[in-house]
Amino acid sequence: MTSEFDVIRQYFQRAAKDIPLAVGDDAALLDIAPDHQLVTSADLLLQDRHFLSDTPPDTLGHKALAVNLSDLAAMGARPLACLLSLGLPSIDHGWLQQFAHGFHTLAKAAACPLVGGDTTRSPQGLVVGVTVMGTVPRGAALRRDAAKADDDLWLTGYLGAAYVGLHVLWGKQTVEAAHHASLIEQLQSPQPPYIFAPHLRAVAHAAIDISDGLMQDLGHLLEASNKGAELDYQALPSHPAIQHLDGKQLAEAVLTGGDVYQLCFTAPREHRQTILQLAKQHQVRVSCIGRVTEQKGIAIKHLPHPDWMPSHLGFDHFLD
Amino acid sequence: MTSEFDVIRQYFQRAAKDIPLAVGDDAALLDIAPDHQLVTSADLLLQDRHFLSDTPPDTLGHKALAVNLSDLAAMGARPLACLLSLGLPSIDHGWLQQFAHGFHTLAKAAACPLVGGDTTRSPQGLVVGVTVMGTVPRGAALRRDAAKADDDLWLTGYLGAAYVGLHVLWGKQTVEAAHHASLIEQLQSPQPPYIFAPHLRAVAHAAIDISDGLMQDLGHLLEASNKGAELDYQALPSHPAIQHLDGKQLAEAVLTGGDVYQLCFTAPREHRQTILQLAKQHQVRVSCIGRVTEQKGIAIKHLPHPDWMPSHLGFDHFLD
Numbered sequence: 001m002t003s004e005f006d007v008i009r010q011y012f013q014r015a016a017k018d019i020p021l022a023v024g025d026d027a028a029l030l031d032i033a034p035d036h037q038l039v040t041s042a043d044l045l046l047q048d049r050h051f052l053s054d055t056p057p058d059t060l061g062h063k064a065l066a067v068n069l070s071d072l073a074a075m076g077a078r079p080l081a082c083l084l085s086l087g088l089p090s091i092d093h094g095w096l097q098q099f100a101h102g103f104h105t106l107a108k109a110a111a112c113p114l115v116g117g118d119t120t121r122s123p124q125g126l127v128v129g130v131t132v133m134g135t136v137p138r139g140a141a142l143r144r145d146a147a148k149a150d151d152d153l154w155l156t157g158y159l160g161a162a163y164v165g166l167h168v169l170w171g172k173q174t175v176e177a178a179h180h181a182s183l184i185e186q187l188q189s190p191q192p193p194y195i196f197a198p199h200l201r202a203v204a205h206a207a208i209d210i211s212d213g214l215m216q217d218l219g220h221l222l223e224a225s226n227k228g229a230e231l232d233y234q235a236l237p238s239h240p241a242i243q244h245l246d247g248k249q250l251a252e253a254v255l256t257g258g259d260v261y262q263l264c265f266t267a268p269r270e271h272r273q274t275i276l277q278l279a280k281q282h283q284v285r286v287s288c289i290g291r292v293t294e295q296k297g298i299a300i301k302h303l304p305h306p307d308w309m310p311s312h313l314g315f316d317h318f319l320d
Numbered sequence: 321m322t323s324e325f326d327v328i329r330q331y332f333q334r335a336a337k338d339i340p341l342a343v344g345d346d347a348a349l350l351d352i353a354p355d356h357q358l359v360t361s362a363d364l365l366l367q368d369r370h371f372l373s374d375t376p377p378d379t380l381g382h383k384a385l386a387v388n389l390s391d392l393a394a395m396g397a398r399p400l401a402c403l404l405s406l407g408l409p410s411i412d413h414g415w416l417q418q419f420a421h422g423f424h425t426l427a428k429a430a431a432c433p434l435v436g437g438d439t440t441r442s443p444q445g446l447v448v449g450v451t452v453m454g455t456v457p458r459g460a461a462l463r464r465d466a467a468k469a470d471d472d473l474w475l476t477g478y479l480g481a482a483y484v485g486l487h488v489l490w491g492k493q494t495v496e497a498a499h500h501a502s503l504i505e506q507l508q509s510p511q512p513p514y515i516f517a518p519h520l521r522a523v524a525h526a527a528i529d530i531s532d533g534l535m536q537d538l539g540h541l542l543e544a545s546n547k548g549a550e551l552d553y554q555a556l557p558s559h560p561a562i563q564h565l566d567g568k569q570l571a572e573a574v575l576t577g578g579d580v581y582q583l584c585f586t587a588p589r590e591h592r593q594t595i596l597q598l599a600k601q602h603q604v605r606v607s608c609i610g611r612v613t614e615q616k617g618i619a620i621k622h623l624p625h626p627d628w629m630p631s632h633l634g635f636d637h638f639l640d
Contacts, residue, residue: 025394025395025463025464025465025544026361026390026391026392026394026395026464026527026528026529027359027360027361027391027392027394027395027397027452027454028359028360028361029357029358029359029395029456029461030357030358030359030360031357031358031458032352032356032357032358034354036352037349037350037351037352038349038350038351038352038358038453039347039348039349039350040347040348040350040401040403040435040436040451040453041346041347041348041403041436042403042404042405042436042437042438042449042451043405043438044405044406044407044438044440044447044449046407046440046442046444046447047444048443048444049407049440049441049442049443050440070346071346071347072346072347074345074346074347075345075346075347075349077347081360083360083361083362083451084362085362085363085364085449086364087364087366087369087447115360116360116361116362117362118362118363118364120364120366120369120370121369122366122369123368123369124366124367124368124444124445125444127364127366127407127447127449129362129364129405129447129449131360131362131403131451132347133358133360133453134347136349138351141349143345144345144346145345207346208346209346224345
């Protein structure tokens with residue numbers, strides 16, 4: 001019979017070079033570079049709440065880490081290591097192998113080795129908890145409370161695809177077959193800009209990840225910074241696979257759709273060219289979507305019809 | 321209606337002095353003292369698996385952090401900060417207030433402020449995930465792989481009470497009324513030696529926490545150190561509230577009972593007096609229970625009857 005220790009050894013214990021002590025003691029031991037600060041965040045993913053029970057295990061392993069890497073990216077931090085807590089309904093070796101593959105593949109790409117965690121039986125359903133740790137030079141973290149009036153407002157990646165993808169999986173939305181795979185991939189395999197983000201420290205004032213939707217998370221950034229913003233609706237990067245939606249549906253997906261593990265950041269106008277060059281160099285799509293204002297609230301320019309303004313502005317884990 | 325952000329603000333956002341940035345951004349930001357290493361560990365507690373649904377919320381808040389502080393103690397680390405991920409079946413303000421009180425009271429006592437985490441709805445039952453971070457001077461962590469032959473083998477605290485307490489709660493064991501409260505307290509409110517443990521770095525070779533039971537966790541320490549041990553059964557500190565059990569039951573509780581958030585550590589004989597003095601100074605009970613041997617395996621001296629040797633040697637999260 002498989003024990004907890006076998007599960008850990010078999011699927012999650014990898015030699016992590018440069019880590020003084022990883023999986024296998026009471027705790028992991030990590031070095032922090034001199035004059036750097038530790039950045040840390042945790043996310044909990046629950047079956048039927050954050051993912052459907054038939055989610056492919058490799059994409060779930062990827063996503064569990066990706067949503068956490070997105071939080072590090074939002075601070076401009078470089079990944080250091082992660083911990084994984086798994087509550088498993090049963091020991092399914094095929095499932096574990098694929099989950100571990102998805103997790104480790106992203107961990108390797110992001111230089112964020114798995115150094116510890118916990119494994120237990122969870123009869124009520126799968127529980128996936130990830131904690132990430134990263135580092136930033138002292139005082140250099142990108143915070144959400146540092147936006148300045150007249151900063152450009154930027155976004156990485158595209159908007160709305162994960163939201164539409166989820167509605168497709170729920171059977172509430174149909175899309176052309178040509179777009180189906182792309183939408184599901186955006187939902188299940190988010191690619192936060194974890195390599196690009198640390199470069200933003202040199203040019204950006206404030207940043208936040210927009211995992212709860214653009215309007216809600218931009219709202220948090222502006223509230224923390226005591227500012228407002230003017231958005232140009234026409235500049236919002238709606239994902240190519242959702243551009244066939246009718247206007248009101250599209251506006252809802254783009255403005256409120258969550259599960260977007262991308263960044264919204266603010267930067268002074270003089271850095272516009274540098275940001276475009278950095279984005280090109282790191283193959284990250286960036287869009288300048290408006291500007292920060294002293295005037296509070298979010299004004300949306302060029303929205304084709306006032307009725308397109310969604311009444312509900314983002315995802316909340318208790319309201320939804 | 322209460323949103324995720326209200327839950328975080330209302331119950332978990334405390335001003336943490338000396339923390340550059342805590343609850344309220346994408347991630348927390350922490351300073352690590354120069355020439356120190358980061359020590360980190362995570363534990364996942366699930367309803368009906370690790371605690372009963374009627375566990376008093378303040379003791380659950382306490383225990384969720386305590387089991388993690390025990391891992392830091394086992395490394396000789398000083399607590400730095402913690403993260404809390406909560407999956408809640410519903411928003412029960414009375415419950416949250418008491419849970420937060422239990423959690424924060426221990427966090428304050430241990431100087432381990434809550435700096436972040438996640439809150440989400442969990443229809444299937446309560447999920448409590450905690451990650452702790454601590455620090456040790458570079459190279460000074462107490463590991464499980466450093467026991468030396470002829471080291472004394474030490475234990476902090478008492479054995480067996482949490483195990484018997486759990487059987488009492490399950491209705492599988494009855495005890496005198498005089499012992500009832502004490503056993504439940506040992507189960508629900510463990511007190512790991514988080515202040516004493518960093519002092520052990522100066523005198524101990526190896527350490528482990530015995531949360532899965534003495535025989536199993538001592539086995540892990542010996543295996544990692546490539547050593548064996550000779551235990552003196554008469555020296556094992558069985559809890560006063562279980563001493564009325566019959567011999568075989570007592571031996572099982574003491575040797576295999578889990579949920580003991582105390583340390584087993586090894587130290588050279590010349591430090592015996594220093595360890596006793598340190599323990600007295602920090603009001604921690606310590607017992608010298610045997611010695612480390614080159615000969616592999618665990619030999620138990622002075623076991624009154626060979627039949628008292630338990631066949632099953634500890635708790636495993638998948639086997640039980």
